[in-house]
Structure formats: structure tokens, C-alpha cells
Amino acid sequence: MITISHITKIYKTETIETTALSNVSFEIKKGEFVAIMGPSGSGKSTLMHILGALDLPTSGEYILDEENVSKLTDDELADIRNRKIGFIFQAYNLLPRTTAIKNVIIPMMYGDVAKEKWQEKAKKYLEMVGLGDRMYHTSNQLSGGQQQRVAIARALVMNPSILLADEPTGNIASVQAEEIMEIFQKLNNEGHTIVMITHEPDIAGHAKRIISIKDGRITDDKKINQKHIVYKHK
Amino acid sequence: MDFLTLTTESIGTLTLNKLRTGLASLGIVIGIGSVIALISLGQGSQQAIQSQIQSLGSNLLTVQPGAQREGGVQGAAGGRTTLTLDDAKAIAATTQITTIQNVSPEISRRSQVTTGGSNTNTQIIGATPIYAQVHKVSITTGSFITDQHVTAISKVAVIGPQVVTDLFGENADPIGQNIRIGQQTLKVIGVTVSKGGSGFMNQDDMIYVPLSTAQKQLFGINYLNSIALEAKNENVMTDAQNEVGYFLLSRHKISDPVKADFTIMSQEDILNTASAMTGTFTALLSGIAAISLLVGGIGIMNIMLVTVTERTREIGLRKALGAKKRIITMQFLIESIILTFTGGIIGIFVGIFTSYVISKMINSVFLVSVQSILLAFAVSAGIGIIFGWYPAKRASELQPIEALRYE
Numbered sequence: 001m002i003t004i005s006h007i008t009k010i011y012k013t014e015t016i017e018t019t020a021l022s023n024v025s026f027e028i029k030k031g032e033f034v035a036i037m038g039p040s041g042s043g044k045s046t047l048m049h050i051l052g053a054l055d056l057p058t059s060g061e062y063i064l065d066e067e068n069v070s071k072l073t074d075d076e077l078a079d080i081r082n083r084k085i086g087f088i089f090q091a092y093n094l095l096p097r098t099t100a101i102k103n104v105i106i107p108m109m110y111g112d113v114a115k116e117k118w119q120e121k122a123k124k125y126l127e128m129v130g131l132g133d134r135m136y137h138t139s140n141q142l143s144g145g146q147q148q149r150v151a152i153a154r155a156l157v158m159n160p161s162i163l164l165a166d167e168p169t170g171n172i173a174s175v176q177a178e179e180i181m182e183i184f185q186k187l188n189n190e191g192h193t194i195v196m197i198t199h200e201p202d203i204a205g206h207a208k209r210i211i212s213i214k215d216g217r218i219t220d221d222k223k224i225n226q227k228h229i230v231y232k233h234k
Numbered sequence: 235m236d237f238l239t240l241t242t243e244s245i246g247t248l249t250l251n252k253l254r255t256g257l258a259s260l261g262i263v264i265g266i267g268s269v270i271a272l273i274s275l276g277q278g279s280q281q282a283i284q285s286q287i288q289s290l291g292s293n294l295l296t297v298q299p300g301a302q303r304e305g306g307v308q309g310a311a312g313g314r315t316t317l318t319l320d321d322a323k324a325i326a327a328t329t330q331i332t333t334i335q336n337v338s339p340e341i342s343r344r345s346q347v348t349t350g351g352s353n354t355n356t357q358i359i360g361a362t363p364i365y366a367q368v369h370k371v372s373i374t375t376g377s378f379i380t381d382q383h384v385t386a387i388s389k390v391a392v393i394g395p396q397v398v399t400d401l402f403g404e405n406a407d408p409i410g411q412n413i414r415i416g417q418q419t420l421k422v423i424g425v426t427v428s429k430g431g432s433g434f435m436n437q438d439d440m441i442y443v444p445l446s447t448a449q450k451q452l453f454g455i456n457y458l459n460s461i462a463l464e465a466k467n468e469n470v471m472t473d474a475q476n477e478v479g480y481f482l483l484s485r486h487k488i489s490d491p492v493k494a495d496f497t498i499m500s501q502e503d504i505l506n507t508a509s510a511m512t513g514t515f516t517a518l519l520s521g522i523a524a525i526s527l528l529v530g531g532i533g534i535m536n537i538m539l540v541t542v543t544e545r546t547r548e549i550g551l552r553k554a555l556g557a558k559k560r561i562i563t564m565q566f567l568i569e570s571i572i573l574t575f576t577g578g579i580i581g582i583f584v585g586i587f588t589s590y591v592i593s594k595m596i597n598s599v600f601l602v603s604v605q606s607i608l609l610a611f612a613v614s615a616g617i618g619i620i621f622g623w624y625p626a627k628r629a630s631e632l633q634p635i636e637a638l639r640y641e
Contacts, residue, residue, distance in 0.1 A: 056633075078556050083556070
């Protein structure tokens with residue numbers, strides 16, 4: 001479903017050129033749960049931005065659902081992000097002072113979902129991530145873990161082809177991080193394709209496949225035995 | 235995404251951060267309000283002065299001693315002694331002048347006036363009975379100066395309502411009371427009707443005495459400060475000016491009109507002089523208004539730039555979630571329009587209210603200048619919209635990830 005071939009990304013400032021990714025190629029199939037691991041500065045965030053159509057590679061090809069993303073215009077990219085990609089950011093990136101439900105509605109505003117269905121769909125996904133009782137809380141009234149769950153609901157609401165998570169537990173306490181991973185595994189079992197970036201081996205262990213990256217190159221790509229969550233409460 | 239949704243979204247964002255929205259519109263309110271108030275005040279004052287001059291009569295000519303210019307030096311009109319009562323009588327008597335119906339010889343000086351306890355400094359007019367008709371002076375109580383008073387050099391005075399207030403107190407009845415001008419004691423025989431007005435040419439702050447009394451008893455002079463001439467109608471003003479001019483030239487035995495020792499001015503001439511004066515005043519106010527507009531504009535520009543720049547991350551997020559460039563810029567454009575129009579309309583009301591209050595305070599004419607509203611609104615709204623829209627457009631063109639990372 002995702003084919004990355006010979007992707008290179010070079011950042012240029014006036015004085016220096018930094019190669020963030022050099023000649024990266026891999027494939028991700030539908031239904032996979034992939035963790036991309038690497039130390040900071042390894043290029044994993046850059047890779048994630050390219051996968052998310054937030055940024056374009058300097059060279060190479062990125063094919064998502066048989067569409068060559070590296071050749072699209074700005075507005076076509078916006079459309080791809082809206083329909084095919086669900087983002088989960090490390091910093092949640094919710095609109096400040098805005099209710100959970102309103103945050104989840106935003107992608108639908110930019111897509112082709114009929115206006116009458118917005119409330120209903122937003123409620124459905126908020127309930128799915130366990131926030132049915134906090135739909136009208138504003139983002140600053142929610143804990144980190146709760147905000148991240150709003151972000152997950154927002155990522156799911158357009159029913160995207162892949163979920164892209166950039167250090168989804170980076171800002172969250174470990175108990176809540178486990179809850180987020182639990183949601184990810186559940187979504188994966190339901191058939192969602194998930195690509196997650198992390199530098200924590202513990203978090204990466206929840207995935208089914210780990211791609212390791214260092215200095216802009218892939219150093220390892222292996223299937224692992226998925227670590228299942230031991231439910232302490234519930 | 236339809237227009238209605240976009241507008242609702244814009245209003246939602248504006249109400250989300252009330253302080254930011256409030257500050258941005260405040261800039262616009264003050265920018266527009268101050269310009270409207272200043273320009274309206276300037277034009278109101280100008281109007282007030284013009285209507286005061288016009289209220290003196292539009293078919294009035296004034297002869298003053300002294301030439302307009304002499305040897306390249308501007309002579310101060312009124313500062314000379316060449317105009318006499320005989321000139322006035324001759325103008326009235328001659329058959330050469332057909333366009334003049336009334337001739338009012340006058341003396342005008344400022345002097346200290348006292349009663350038992352109070353004193354004031356005011357304009358003393360030496361006048362004949364015809365003065366009241368020529369200058370449209372009416373009497374509330376008592377009577378105006380009569381021919382008997384002039385012939386007998388009577389020590390009587392007709393005083394304006396402002397003088398009554400200054401010397402005897404408000405609503406006092408001064409008839410029969412005495413006032414002192416210099417060494418002379420005069421009896422008050424009449425009070426004029428209040429015409430309103432203030433400062434420049436205030437007709438309420440005057441004392442009228444018989445011309446002969448002013449010349450012989452008060453000031454010891456035998457010349458006139460001016461002769462007011464009432465033409466038969468407004469259409470013969472130019473003819474009247476010429477007739478009187480040539481008549482006086484021959485009477486004063488001057489062959490070259492350039493060397494005339496008197497000046498004839500119509501109300502229009504006086505109006506033009508006053509307009510030139512108030513024009514300077516209005517230009518000054520307009521200058522201040524222009525600076526206000528500039529400062530207001532820069533204020534609006536700043537707050538809009540800051541507001542949008544502050545929201546670069548939000549723009550990045552919206553783009554990441556699938557908003558197209560056009561939708562982002564549209565949203566910010568609608569926000570700017572709502573903001574500047576709300577601020578603008580409040581500003582118009584603030585400006586009108588301010589000029590109303592100040593014009594009442596300084597006793598001027600309340601007048602709303604439509605041009606000032608249009609100008610202030612157009613400039614402020616234009617700046618507000620451009621600087622709300624342009625940075626948003628620029629931000630919408632960033633790669634979403636750059637906008638998201640923006641600090």
C-alpha cells in the first residue's frame with residue numbers, strides 16, 4: 001500500500017546542507033503496525049513528514065494507494081492528507097480553547113462529509129477512544145493522555161488508509177501511554193494500518209514490525225513478536 | 235466547505251480569543267473615531283465662523299480707512315484717520331450713488347467698562363440709529379440709540395446680554411443703571427437680543443453708545459473706524475462697491491485708485507479673509523487627522539500581523555488536516571472583514587459622538603463630515619483587511635510542517 005523508493009531529503013540553509021534521509025526504500029502493506037525507531041537526528045521525523053504528505057522529498061518516489069504523492073500539487077496533497085492520512089502528533093496539536101468534539105469535526109469540514117453527519121461521527125469516534133463523557137471539554141481542560149485520545153479520534157474520523165503517529169506517547173505519563181498503545185493495537189486488529197515513530201524500545205515493542213533508522217539510512221527492518229498489554233485495571 | 239460554515243468558523247475563532255479580537259478592533263475604533271472627530275470639528279468650526287459672518291448681512295459693504303497696500307507694505311486697515319462723519323453724510327446725501335439704502339458711520343474700540351463692583355473689557359461701538367437696521371441688531375428691553383441721543387451727545391448705552399451677565403449678573407435688569415467707560419458715566423437704556431456665538435465677532439459682548447458720545451466724550455477723536463453701507467440688494471454689490479469707491483476717491487481728491495486711502499470690503503471679502511484663516515485651522519486639524527490615520531493604520535497593521543503570525547501553527551495544523559490554501563486565506567479574510575467592519579462601525583459612532591460632545595462644549599456647529607467617514611473607514615478597513623489577509627496567505631503557502639514548527 002505504501003511504497004517508498006530511493007527517497008532522499010536534503011535541507012538547505014544559506015551556509016549548510018544537511019542530508020536528513022539518503023536513499024531510503026521500503027514497503028508497508030495494508031494492516032501492518034510498523035514502528036520506525038531511531039535516535040534523535042536520525043531522520044525519522046523527516047521520514048514521517050514525507051509519509052504524511054506534509055513535506056516533499058528532494059528525490060525519490062512515494063506511492064500511496066497507487067498514487068504518486070511526490071508528484072502532486074499543494075491542493076492535491078491537502079486532499080490526500082484529509083482523506084488518506086490520519087495524524088497523531090507528539091504535541092497533540094489540538095486547537096486551543098476548543099472543545100474535543102469541535103477538534104474532531106475539523107477534518108470533516110475540509111473533506112466531503114455531509115454537514116449533518118459531523119456531530120454524529122465525531123461523537124462515535126470520541127466514544128471509541130473512551131471520551132464519551134468529555135466531548136464538550138475544551139483541550140486545556142483535558143490531561144495529556146486525554147488530549148492524545150482526542151487527536152486519535154480526529155485522525156480516525158475520515159477513515160484514513162493509514163494512521164501516522166509521531167512519538168504519540170512522548171509527552172504522556174507511562175500509564176496513559178499504555179492506554180494509547182492499547183487503542184493502537186485495537187485499531188490495528190480492526191484492520192487499520194499504523195506507522196508509528198518512537199525512540200523508546202518499550203513503545204516500539206507494541207508494533208509488529210520495527211524499521212530502525214540512523215543517520216538517514218535504514219539499518220534494520222524486522223518483524224517482531226508483538227508485546228501485548230497486561231491490563232492492570234478494568 | 236461552504237461559505238456559511240466558513241463564516242461560522244471565523245466568528246467562532248474571533249470569539250475564542252476575546253482579548254485579541256478586542257485589541258484589534260480597538261485599534262480600528264480609535265483610528266476611525268479620531269479622524270472623524272477631528273475633521274468634523276474642523277469643518278464645524280469653519281461653518282460656525284462663516285455663518286456668524288453671514289448673519290451680519292449679505293448685502294453689507296464696509297468702508298475702512300487705509301489702503302490695502304502702500305509702497306509694498308500692507309497697511310493695517312482701520313488704523314488710520316482719513317474717514318470722517320462728513321464722508322458718511324456725503325455718501326448718504328449724494329445722488330451719484332443709487333445702490334445704497336443705508337449708511338452707518340461707526341467707531342469701534344475695546345475699552346474697560348466698570349460698574350459698582352464688576353468690570354469687563356469689551357468692544358465699544360459708537361453708532362447712529364441706523365446701525366440697528368444695517369447690522370440687524372434687535373432690542374429685548376428698553377430701546378436702541380435715537381437721533382436725539384446722537385444730537386444731544388447723550389451719555390447712554392445699549393448693552394449686549396453677555397455684558398449684562400459680566401457686569402450685573404445673569405438675568406439682571408440693567409435698564410436705568412449706570413456703567414463707567416473711562417471717566418464717563420453712561421446710563422443703560424437697552425439690551426440687545428442674544429445672537430449666540432463666541433470668541434471671534436461675538437455680537438453679544440458689545441456696548442453701543444451714540445456716535446457723537448463715543449467721538450467727543452469717550453475717545454476724543456473726530457474720525458471714523460468704518461462706515462457700513464447697506465446695498466439695496468445682493469445683486470448690486472459690485473456696482474455699489476464701484477460707485478462708493480469712485481465717489482470717495484473724488485471726495486478725497488485722489489486720482490489714482492491704487493493710492494486710495496480707504497478700503498471697501500463686502501461681506502464676501504470678509505468671508506474670504508476669515509475662510510483663509512479658518513482654512514489654516516482646518517488644514518492643521520486635517521494634518522493631525524492624517525497623522526492619527528497613519529498611526530491608527532500602523533496600529534491596525536501591527537495587531538493584524540501579530541495576530542496572524544501568532545496563528546501560524548494553527549494554519550499549519552489546519553493544512554495538515556486537509557485545508558486547502560484557498561480555504562485558509564478565505565477564513566482569515568472573512569475574519570479580517572468582520573473585525574474591521576465591526577470596529578469601523580463602532581469607530582464611526584465613537585467619532586460622531588465625540589465631535590458632538592466637543593462641539594457642544596466649545597459652542598461650535600455640530601456637523602458630521604461624510605467624506606471623513608468614508609476616508610477613515612476606507613483607509614482603516616483597507617489596512618485591516620490587507621494585513622489580516624496577506625500574512626495568512628503567506629502562511630498558507632508554507633509547507634504545513636514548517637508552519638507547524640513555527641515558533
